[in-house]
Amino acid sequence: MNPVRYRGRLAPSPTGYLHLGHARTFWAAQARARQHGGELILRNDDLDSTRYHMAFVTAMLEDLRWFGFNWSEGPDIGGAFAPYNQSERRTFYRAALEKLRAGNFLYPCTCSRKDIQNAVTAPHAADDELLYPGTCRERGFRLPVAGCTGKGRADEPATFNLPPATKYSLRFRVPEGETISFRDENMGEQHFIAGQDFGDFVVWRHDGVPAYQLACVADDAAMQITEVVRGADLLVSTARQILLYRALGWSVPAFFHCELMLDAAGRRLAKRHDDLCLRTLRGQGISPEKLRAQWSAAN
Numbered sequence: 485m486n487p488v489r490y491r492g493r494l495a496p497s498p499t500g501y502l503h504l505g506h507a508r509t510f511w512a513a514q515a516r517a518r519q520h521g522g523e524l525i526l527r528n529d530d531l532d533s534t535r536y537h538m539a540f541v542t543a544m545l546e547d548l549r550w551f552g553f554n555w556s557e558g559p560d561i562g563g564a565f566a567p568y569n570q571s572e573r574r575t576f577y578r579a580a581l582e583k584l585r586a587g588n589f590l591y592p593c594t595c596s597r598k599d600i601q602n603a604v605t606a607p608h609a610a611d612d613e614l615l616y617p618g619t620c621r622e623r624g625f626r627l628p629v630a631g632c633t634g635k636g637r638a639d640e641p642a643t644f645n646l647p648p649a650t651k652y653s654l655r656f657r658v659p660e661g662e663t664i665s666f667r668d669e670n671m672g673e674q675h676f677i678a679g680q681d682f683g684d685f686v687v688w689r690h691d692g693v694p695a696y697q698l699a700c701v702a703d704d705a706a707m708q709i710t711e712v713v714r715g716a717d718l719l720v721s722t723a724r725q726i727l728l729y730r731a732l733g734w735s736v737p738a739f740f741h742c743e744l745m746l747d748a749a750g751r752r753l754a755k756r757h758d759d760l761c762l763r764t765l766r767g768q769g770i771s772p773e774k775l776r777a778q779w780s781a782a783n
Contacts, residue, residue, distance in 0.1 A: 492711055499540065
């Protein structure tokens with residue numbers, strides 16, 4: 485079913501307090517939704533159970549409301565595409581994973597991050613992710629025919645050739661050398677070469693948790709998001725996600741990437757910047773209007 489109007493979204497992760505950089509990007513998302521007479525959806529990206537805390541979820545909702553955000557669907561108010569907590573949406577991710585498996589887009593990977601860091605041919609990708617050198621792709625590990633559980637069909641036991649009890653993640657096999665192009669609504673034409681700007685990427689972690697790329701695509705597609713507004717640090721992730729949309733046979737949304745807010749040292753803001761957290765600024769009595777006025781003056 486195609487959406488009848490613009491649908492944008494906010495998708496914060498409750499792994500710390502939201503900072504001013506989040507607010508500026510989210511404000512652009514809300515402005516885009518209003519400009520198009522559409523809807524804004526709030527999704528709680530709480531998949532990383534090792535880092536998120538319920539206190540951050542409560543703070544997230546309070547700080548967003550304080551800053552002036554309004555959403556028509558979300559974890560606090562429900563909606564037609566519930567649930568809006570990623571931790572409650574595993575059936576969507578599993579269905580997408582099985583579709584990728586059936587299309588032969590995946591392979592098991594036993595490499596640790598340290599293994600990749602130690603690989604001579606693994607420079608950094610165009611973003612913060614290490615460029616995977618294809619070690620396990622070359623080993624020819626196969627997935628089980630009956631699913632990603634390590635147990636193949638009885639008539640085809642050789643389709644899974646990893647040793648028993650081996651920990652492995654699942655990687656998406658990118659089309660080496662292909663240029664992935666898209667037009668960003670803010671930054672114009674973008675081009676990234678698979679295998680050079682980014683490599684085979686994880687879609688399912690060894691601990692059984694879906695990775696960001698797969699979860700993001702599955703949720704944006706299921707919630708019928710028509711435009712994804714987010715930071716410029718995710719431009720390369722967009723190329724990866726376009727490959728997932730294509731492999732899954734889903735329509736690709738529009739993208740609008742915002743310039744990142746930097747600190748005094750020229751580094752992008754992170755949740756370690758406590759002095760620029762919305763919670764801190766709120767406690768200091770600084771109004772959201774004043775903060776937004778500073779953005780306008782800077783532009």
